[in-house]
Each structure stands twice: as structure tokens, then as C-alpha cells.
Amino acid sequence: xxxxxxxxxxxxxxxxxxxxxxxxxxxxxxxxxxxxxxxxxxxxxxxxxxxxxxxxxxxxxxxxxxxxxxxxxxxxxxxxxxxxxxxxxxxxxxxxxxxxxxxxxxxxxxxxxxxxxxxxxxxxxxxxxxxxxxxxxxxxxxxxxxxxxxxxxxxxxxxxxxxxxxxxxxxxxxxxxxxxxxxxxxxxxxxxxxxxxxxxxxxxxxxxxxxxxxxxxxxxxxxxxxxxxxxxxxxxxxxxxxxxxxxxxxxxxxxxxxxxxxxxxxxxxxxxxxxxxxxxxxxxxxxxxxxxxxxxxxxxxxxxxxxx
Amino acid sequence: xxxxxxxxxxxxxxxxxxxxxxxxxxxxxxxxxxxxxxxxxxxxxxxxxxxxxxxxxxxxxxxxxxxxxxxxxxxxxxxxxxxxxxxxxxxxxxxxxxxxxxxxxxxxxxxxxxxxxxxxxxxxxxxxxxxxxxxxxxxxxxxxxxxxxxxxxxxxxxxxxxxxxxxxxxxxxxxxxxxxxxxxxxxxxxxxxxxxxxxxxxxxxxxxxxxxxxxxxxxxxxxxxxxxxxxxxxxxxxxxxxxxxxxxxxxxxxxxxxxxxxxxxxx
Numbered sequence: 001x002x003x004x005x006x007x008x009x010x011x012x013x014x015x016x017x018x019x020x021x022x023x024x025x026x027x028x029x030x031x032x033x034x035x036x037x038x039x040x041x042x043x044x045x046x047x048x049x050x051x052x053x054x055x056x057x058x059x060x061x062x063x064x065x066x067x068x069x070x071x072x073x074x075x076x077x078x079x080x081x082x083x084x085x086x087x088x089x090x091x092x093x094x095x096x097x098x099x100x101x102x103x104x105x106x107x108x109x110x111x112x113x114x115x116x117x118x119x120x121x122x123x124x125x126x127x128x129x130x131x132x133x134x135x136x137x138x139x140x141x142x143x144x145x146x147x148x149x150x151x152x153x154x155x156x157x158x159x160x161x162x163x164x165x166x167x168x169x170x171x172x173x174x175x176x177x178x179x180x181x182x183x184x185x186x187x188x189x190x191x192x193x194x195x196x197x198x199x200x201x202x203x204x205x206x207x208x209x210x211x212x213x214x215x216x217x218x219x220x221x222x223x224x225x226x227x228x229x230x231x232x233x234x235x236x237x238x239x240x241x242x243x244x245x246x247x248x249x250x251x252x253x254x255x256x257x258x259x260x261x262x263x264x265x266x267x268x269x270x271x272x273x274x275x276x277x278x279x280x281x282x283x284x285x286x287x288x289x290x291x292x293x294x295x296x297x298x299x300x301x302x303x304x305x306x307x308x
Numbered sequence: 309x310x311x312x313x314x315x316x317x318x319x320x321x322x323x324x325x326x327x328x329x330x331x332x333x334x335x336x337x338x339x340x341x342x343x344x345x346x347x348x349x350x351x352x353x354x355x356x357x358x359x360x361x362x363x364x365x366x367x368x369x370x371x372x373x374x375x376x377x378x379x380x381x382x383x384x385x386x387x388x389x390x391x392x393x394x395x396x397x398x399x400x401x402x403x404x405x406x407x408x409x410x411x412x413x414x415x416x417x418x419x420x421x422x423x424x425x426x427x428x429x430x431x432x433x434x435x436x437x438x439x440x441x442x443x444x445x446x447x448x449x450x451x452x453x454x455x456x457x458x459x460x461x462x463x464x465x466x467x468x469x470x471x472x473x474x475x476x477x478x479x480x481x482x483x484x485x486x487x488x489x490x491x492x493x494x495x496x497x498x499x500x501x502x503x504x505x506x507x508x509x510x511x512x513x514x515x516x517x518x519x520x521x522x523x524x525x526x527x528x529x530x531x532x533x534x535x536x537x538x539x540x541x542x543x544x545x546x547x548x549x550x551x552x553x554x555x556x557x558x559x560x561x562x563x564x565x566x567x568x569x570x571x572x573x574x575x
Contacts, residue, residue: 180481181431182408183485185435
């Protein structure tokens with residue numbers, strides 16, 4: 001028989017125990033705020049400075065010695081072209097490597113070593129990739145200080161991200177689906193192309209875009225391979241030259257990218273250039289957010305039809 | 309182990325479809341099947357019963373070489389001979405994909421692919437290279453009819469398989485297994501994730517299916533084995549303790565161990 005005193009005691013215990021819930025949720029909110037608020041303050045500050053500077057001219061003008069005439073045309077075009085090369089090279093390589101490791105690789109110590117090294121690659125400072133690329137792409141392969149070199153460098157940088165994302169996405173597919181495919185008499189390749197890739201594409205794409213969002217802001221490796229900080233012409237538009245050789249003129253063109261343009265402007269003494277830098281920063285953050293937004297949308301669309 | 313007497317009556321008129329002979333199987337160092345032998349009769353339902361971990365699913369998954377998908381698994385002796393062509397399914401020279409084309413499987417938990425109902429059934433035909441639309445349509449329809457699902461889904465073949473109820477999903481998986489016209493269908497506890505009504509419909513379906521195909525079913529439900537199977541094998545600790553005609557196994561088992569399990573004194 002429960003006595004009123006016992007009930008009071010139980011309630012006291014619950015109240016005391018719940019203090020920890022309160023304490024932890026406050027701590028959690030505080031930690032969250034540190035991240036969110038810092039970003040918000042930075043972003044708002046940049047927006048206040050930079051947004052008034054944004055105009056059509058800003059996007060269609062080359063950099064200039066005079067801050068009010070300077071624009072980001074060569075920078076954003078360079079960024080788009082470099083990202084194109086990065087995506088076209090990193091996605092097939094990364095997805096293929098991830099699929100191989102999950103579906104084909106024999107489970108032995110060599111595979112283990114490769115797996116450990118891929119995780120380690122993700123942690124290598126980007127400047128090291130820049131040095132590697134300077135030696136390998138710029139000089140050894142003779143690609144020069146071009147869109148191609150930069151794109152491949154950033155591709156190397158985000159390759160581990162894509163491989164890991166691919167593997168995670170594949171592992172999220174239930175074993176029963178896997179076995180179901182094999183039980184139908186499918187080969188490994190049929191299983192991969194008919195089931196594994198379609199069902200993991202949402203996760204893979206998320207990883208790809210997270211990687212791209214990282215690559216778009218990278219400055220160090222691009223500077224290392226010798227991207228120009230001041231450039232007043234555009235590469236030929238992709239696939240517009242005389243075929244066949246002319247089609248790829250753009251990948252060997254000199255270029256600059258958004259973060260380098262920003263870096264260039266912030267290092268100028270005139271205040272007007274730091275406003276330009278803020279405006280360019282706003283555009284860059286916007287590009288990144290747009291990519292993340294796209295990732296969320298695409299993931300939602302692809303997952304809608306996938307239920308286990 | 310030797311096949312028990314009294315089998316002859318049940319076997320009458322039945323051809324041998326497959327024969328497990330002194331099969332040994334290892335998961336790494338674990339000896340999971342120990343010199344297991346049993347016959348599988350054509351167009352009959354054979355049930356495997358026994359407590360958890362006795363090796364009944366392991367034995368079932370030898371039939372379509374599912375163990376080949378994972379490292380460390382080893383067929384260590386004996387074999388499974390499939391008739392009429394005398395192929396040893398476990399022989400190193402036999403391609404597991406060829407085996408899976410001849411012997412299909414229905415799993416414990418319904419595992420439809422996240423594709424349409426139609427594509428789920430068509431998949432086992434597509435891997436066999438069938439691409440003619442009319443032919444596929446016909447085969448999908450007859451497989452769905454064979455799995456007693458056609459009436460429920462004929463007007464929504466484009467919908468996702470996952471939108472069906474659990475029992476319907478399992479019948480969809482049966483249709484998928486049936487579509488390729490296999491010689492044997494393996495059922496690995498096919499009703500353990502289903503409610504009693506869905507279970508009854510699957511059991512009814514299995515008894516009908518033996519007109520078309522040979523069936524090997526693992527079940528942890530002894531009543532189910534008694535209801536639907538013609539032959540039953542009782543396994544314990546990786547060994548085939550007793551194999552015989554189902555009625556005989558349940559009414560008058562030859563071995564004390566079988567009797568203890570059947571009567572619920574053990575297991």
C-alpha cells in the first residue's frame with residue numbers, strides 16, 4: 001500500500017533527477033548558440049558591409065585598381081569552372097572507390113590499410129595537397145597554373161569525403177536488400193547498378209555537395225599551385241572553341257577563384273576594397289548555402305521513394 | 309544419421325529433387341553443420357525444425373550459396389546434389405549465380421526492393437536478360453497470381469512495394485522468387501515477422517505452391533511445420549537428429565531427442 005509520504009519521496013527524487021535534464025538542455029542550448037550566433041554575427045556584419053556594394057556591375061566587372069569599378073567576374077567564373085573540373089573528376093573516382101571498397105574488395109589486411117589511409121587523407125592539411133599538386137599537376141604533367149590543375153587539386157582534397165560518404169550511404173542499405181538481390185541471381189555488378197547505387201544516391205550526393213562546399217572555399221592549395229590574384233580576362237567558355245582540341249581550351253586557362261579575390265582585396269590598405277571583400281564574401285557564403293540547400297532538396301526528393 | 313524407416317510410405321510416387329550428403333560447414337572456426345544428410349523430394353514441402361542456433365537456417369542458405377557472400381564461411385565436405393542433372397551445388401566449379409538462378413529464396417523479413425511492385429517481380433526476370441515488355445508483363449502477372457497477390461495489386465503495379473502490408477510484401481517476395489520458374493524455393497522462417505492472418509495466407513500459399521515447385525522451409529513454429537510440410541527434419545547443434553514423413557515425426561518420432569523437442573520438454 002502506497003503511503004502519501006512515499007509518494008512525496010518519489011516526487012522529490014524525480015524533481016532532483018530532472019535537474020540534470022534542465023542543466024544539460026541549458027548547456028546544449030549554450031553550446032549551440034556559440035556556433036550559430038558566431039556565424040550569424042559574422043554573416044550579418046559581412047552582409048551589412050557588402051550587400052550595398054552588390055550590383056549587376058559587381059558581377060560583370062573584372063578586378064580593377066579602383067575599388068568602385070572592381071568586380072568579381074573573373075573570380076566567380078573561375079570558381080564555377082574549377083568546381084566543374086573538381087566535380088567531374090572527384091565524383092566518379094570517389095564513388096567508384098567507395099563502391100569497390102564496400103562491394104568488391106576482399107576483406108584482408110591490404111584493404112584495412114587502404115581504409116585507414118582514406119580516413120587519414122581527410123585530415124591532411126589542404127596546403128599539403130597544394131604542394132603535391134604543384135609538383136605533380138603543374139610541373140610533372142605540365143598542366144600549368146590552370147583551371148585543370150586547380151580542379152584536380154581540389155578533387156584530391158575532397159576525394160576522401162566522397163569515398164567515406166559513399167561507403168556510409170551503401171552501408172545504410174539493409175543487408176536484406178543486398179541478399180534479396182543476390183538471391184534473385186544477380187551478379188555483383190547487377191546488384192551495384194540496379195540496387196546499391198540507386199538506393200545510396202541520396203547519401204552519396206549529400207557527401208558530394210558537402211565536399212564541394214568545402215572545396216569552394218579553399219584558398220591555400222589554389223594559391224600554392226599559383227592561381228593569379230589579379231586577372232582581367234576570362235577563359236574561353238567551356239566547349240566553345242574549335243573542335244576537337246579547342247573544346248578544352250578552358251581547362252588550361254589561367255584563372256582566379258572567389259576566396260583568392262577576397263584575400264587580395266582584404267590585403268589592400270584602402271577601406272573601399274574591404275567593402276568589396278565583404279561583398280565577395282557574401283556571394284561566396286551564398287554560393288555555399290545554395291549548394292547545401294540543393295543538397296537538402298535533392299536528398300529529400302531521392303529519399304521519398306526509398307522505404308525499406 | 310540414417311534415414312528412418314517408415315519413410316517409404318510418404319515417399320511413394322515422389323522423385324528425389326536434391327540430396328544433402330554428409331555436409332560439413334564452418335563459420336570461421338565454428339563447426340555449424342556436422343555431416344548433415346537429408347533428401348529433398350520433388351514437389352513436396354520439406355520443413356526444417358529445431359531450436360535457435362541448431363543450424364537449420366545455415367543448411368537452408370547452403371542451397372543457394374548465400375554463405376559465399378561473406379568471408380570466412382567454408383563448405384568443408386559433402387555436398388548438395390541437385391537432380392536430375394546430378395550437379396553438386398557446392399562444388400567449387402559451380403557458379404553460385406547459376407545455383408541462385410535455379411533455386412530462389414524468400415527471407416524471414418519481407419525484403420521488397422524500393423521499386424514498384426511490377427519491378428520487384430520483374431527483377432528476377434531482368435537478371436536473366438528478359439527485356440521484352442509483353443513477355444515481362446505476362447510473367448509478372450502469372451507470378452503475382454501464383455503468389456495470390458494479383459487481385460490486390462493488379463491496378464497499382466506502379467506503386468512502391470513498400471506501400472503494401474507486411475503479408476502482401478511477403479507474397480510479393482514470393483512472387484519475385486516464383487517469377488523465374490525456379491526448381492526449388494527456400495523459405496527462411498517466412499512468417500515470423502507476420503501477424504496470424506497473414507501467416508495463414510502464406511501457409512495456404514505454400515501448400516498450393518508445391519504443385520509447381522519443390523519447397524524447403526525453415527520454421528521455428530512446429531505447428532506450422534506440422535500443418536504445411538510433407539517431410540520434416542529435426543536439427544540440433546548442427547546435426548540432423550531425425551528426418552522423416554511429417555506425420556510420423558510429430559506423432560511417433562523414432563528418437564527420444566525429437567520427441568522431447570516436439571512435446572515441448574526441450575527447446
